[in-house]
Amino acid sequence: MKFVNYILVLSMFLTFVSKAQAQYLTDFGINIGASNYLGDIGGKEMIRRDFIFDMKLSQTKPSYGLFFRHRFNESYGITTTLTFANIAGTDAITENPARRERNLSFYNTITELSTRAEYYFYTIHDVGNHGRYCVNFRPYVFAGLGLFHHAPKTKYQ
Known part of the structure; x- marks a missing residue:
């Protein structure tokens, strides 16, 4: 839990620096x-549940990257x-019980490289009209391409 708190504080700091x-x-x-x-x-x-209701949160792993x-x-x-x-x-x-008896497992690292073009079609400077010019509204559309690599692996148990 301490690691999660550290990540949240770090992400808030990086969001502030980015702004x-x-x-x-x-x-x-x-x-x-x-x-x-x-x-x-x-x-x-259960055998199957819709949407995210069959997901195990204990299996959550980190995701990280760089952007330019x-x-x-x-x-x-x-x-x-x-x-x-x-x-x-x-x-x-x-x-x-049926899944436990099956005894399958895997792990996978996914690497993605993507590039996208962005078109900012509308801009409002100083949302709220406070005179501080710190909050802008810039909706945009984008299109791009991405490549990814993955190679799932398993351990025999």
Whole structure:
């Protein structure tokens, strides 16, 4: 739990630093998050549950990455991101007797490299009209390409 609190404080600090640097045309930073597997390995006591209700939160793994963004002008920009995510699943921790007897498990590191073009179609400076110019509203659309690599592995038990 101490690690989770450390990550939350770090992400809030990095968000603040990112906002402080947002006035420049080029910025870069890190992404920190969580990843989890939702599928037929592991899960809860039932055979199948819809949406996220079959997910085991104890299997949550870290996700992290780097990004680089350059804005050519007020309307156009490009962002490149490199992300690493870890996922895992195991039947050893499920309460479902059939899944536990099956005894499957895996772990996987996913690497993704993506680039996207961004078009900022509308800008409102100083949302709320407070005269501080610290909160902007800039909706945008984007299109891009991404490549990823993964190689699931298992351990014999």
